[in-house]
Amino acid sequence: MTMAKSSRLPGFYDLSVAERADIVARWAELTAEERAALKEGLSSAQANQMIENVVGTHALPLGIAANFTINGRDYLIPMAIEEPSVVAGASFAARLVRQGGGFSTSSTEPLMIAQMQVVDIADPWAARFELLAAKQRLLDLANETDPLIVSLGGGARDLEVRVVPESPVGPMLVAHLIYDCRDAMGANTLNTAAEALAPLVEEITGGRVVLRILSNLADRRLARAKCVLPAEALAFSRYPGSLVVERIVEAYALAAVDPYRAATHNKGIMNGIDAVVIATGNDWRAVEAGAHSYAARSGRYTSLTTWEKDGDGNLVGTLELPLAVGIVGGATRVHPTAKVALKILGVKTARELAEVIAAVGLAQNLAALRALATEGIQRGHMELHARQVAIAAGATGEMVEKVARQLVAERRVRLDRAREILGRQ
Ligand code: MEV
Numbered sequence: 001m002t003m004a005k006s007s008r009l010p011g012f013y014d015l016s017v018a019e020r021a022d023i024v025a026r027w028a029e030l031t032a033e034e035r036a037a038l039k040e041g042l043s044s045a046q047a048n049q050m051i052e053n054v055v056g057t058h059a060l061p062l063g064i065a066a067n068f069t070i071n072g073r074d075y076l077i078p079m080a081i082e083e084p085s086v087v088a089g090a091s092f093a094a095r096l097v098r099q100g101g102g103f104s105t106s107s108t109e110p111l112m113i114a115q116m117q118v119v120d121i122a123d124p125w126a127a128r129f130e131l132l133a134a135k136q137r138l139l140d141l142a143n144e145t146d147p148l149i150v151s152l153g154g155g156a157r158d159l160e161v162r163v164v165p166e167s168p169v170g171p172m173l174v175a176h177l178i179y180d181c182r183d184a185m186g187a188n189t190l191n192t193a194a195e196a197l198a199p200l201v202e203e204i205t206g207g208r209v210v211l212r213i214l215s216n217l218a219d220r221r222l223a224r225a226k227c228v229l230p231a232e233a234l235a236f237s238r239y240p241g242s243l244v245v246e247r248i249v250e251a252y253a254l255a256a257v258d259p260y261r262a263a264t265h266n267k268g269i270m271n272g273i274d275a276v277v278i279a280t281g282n283d284w285r286a287v288e289a290g291a292h293s294y295a296a297r298s299g300r301y302t303s304l305t306t307w308e309k310d311g312d313g314n315l316v317g318t319l320e321l322p323l324a325v326g327i328v329g330g331a332t333r334v335h336p337t338a339k340v341a342l343k344i345l346g347v348k349t350a351r352e353l354a355e356v357i358a359a360v361g362l363a364q365n366l367a368a369l370r371a372l373a374t375e376g377i378q379r380g381h382m383e384l385h386a387r388q389v390a391i392a393a394g395a396t397g398e399m400v401e402k403v404a405r406q407l408v409a410e411r412r413v414r415l416d417r418a419r420e421i422l423g424r425q
Pocket of ligand 1: 083264265266267268269271368369372377
């Protein structure tokens with residue numbers, strides 16, 4: 001019998017990069033080659049296969065967020081990000097959430113939408129009727145375009161057709177092909193299917209198909225996360241837990257009603273989400289587009305999370321957003337670090353990956369709100385920022401920590417001061 005692995009990694013923060021990588025390699029049973037990929041990353045030759053006009057690679061730090069328990073299972077979370085405090089914030093929030101039993105998550109089937117825009121139609125309602133009457137023929141044709149996905153249980157599921165009576169170019173039909181893309185992100189599959197259907201759509205409607213492309217508002221492919229924190233878990237310094245619960249709910253309220261705050265609130269959520277999306281080689285622009293368009297779905301841009309106090313005084317948070325991510329295809333299986341990141345996560349399906357990512361987004365939002373609603377974020381931020389300032393001023397080795405500590409102690413986290421300190425050594 002194997003023991004369930006714990007994502008609690010006490011002292012991890014204080015280790016060297018190599019020591020941390022060794023721990024993660026043992027945790028995830030990485031091979032020597034996979035362990036080496038953490039250090040070496042993408043080669044120029046591999047990069048040259050991925051995009052055009054390659055002149056090099058551009059690396060980001062890869063950190064590990066600890067403490068995550070999701071649906072009763074522990075995960076280590078690889079995060080690729082340049083911003084200090086994000087990995088620490090996620091790990092910290094996940095440790096708090098553990099005290100309430102961890103995150104619970106769910107998701108829809110991995111359904112993506114491809115749009116076909118039909119113009120030059122005199123009788124759009126009749127054309128809509130004809131398209132819907134031919135639905136099975138269209139779905140069958142869409143299924144011929146990717147037999148592999150169909151053999152894996154995916155494929156075309158539905159056709160929806162909207163009439164747009166007025167547009168700058170007159171009436172239009174917008175047909176949505178709903179397609180289950182299983183463990184792929186799905187962009188190629190959906191775009192291929194939409195292009196293949198276009199001639200038949202034109203024949204049936206008598207119109208002309210203009211665009212044939214997936215929609216990044218992937219509102220049929222949602223991931224959700226929830227956490228329940230006992231008030232005691234939130235107590236710290238001079239802040240009783242019940243007060244922190246109330247302050248977090250108040251802080252959330254502004255994001256719920258005000259787009260100016262909602263943008264920043266959601267940016268904090270995306271700090272966590274993008275970092276895992278990037279680490280696993282997924283398309284973070286698609287995820288960003290989906291998240292923000294979903295946040296505006298009511299016509300007014302709002303928070304992606306909710307925070308409430310339940311009848312027992314616990315803090316309850318939820319997050320729901322579209323997450324079009326895959327574990328096959330694209331960079332997920334080409335980029336050596338992305339492959340290792342997926343192995344560290346140990347996710348078996350794209351849905352599981354999406355759910356883990358949603359939990360990280362919720363954790364990130366909790367970390368930000370807890371700090372913002374109490375002591376403010378600058379203290380914690382400054383400690384990490386001070387190291388970057390020290391490096392920018394020319395500090396290396398042990399001097400980085402030494403200069404950073406002095407900058408924070410003096411409350412003068414500034415480049416000129418860091419240079420002065422270094423000059424005096
Ligand atoms: C900074 O990257 C993210 C925060 O601004 C998020 C927030 O305000 O909720 C701290």
